Amino acid sequence: MTLEHILVSPPIWEGETSNVVTIVWSLEDVAAWWNMTRLGRPDVTLAQWWDSVDELIVERSRSMAGEAADVEELCNV
Numbered sequence: 001m002t003l004e005h006i007l008v009s010p011p012i013w014e015g016e017t018s019n020v021v022t023i024v025w026s027l028e029d030v031a032a033w034w035n036m037t038r039l040g041r042p043d044v045t046l047a048q049w050w051d052s053v054d055e056l057i058v059e060r061s062r063s064m065a066g067e068a069a070d071v072e073e074l075c076n077v
Helices: 030-040 044-052 068-074
Strands: 002-009 020-026
Touching: none
Parallel strands: none
Antiparallel strands: 002 020
């Protein structure tokens, strides 16, 4: 995985106001995604880390995207 961006919205730390932090990672290909997922699931240290930051998180979601030019190829899984 390669870290592409960490974005903060609104771009200011202001007292008790929540921010949305968007972290964008990239992977070389679909196989890299599945390999990372396969290796990460049994890793108890990842679960422990998520437990340790639970109070900081209001909501968590994941989405996937690709370059427009790659969509047709991505559909051939």
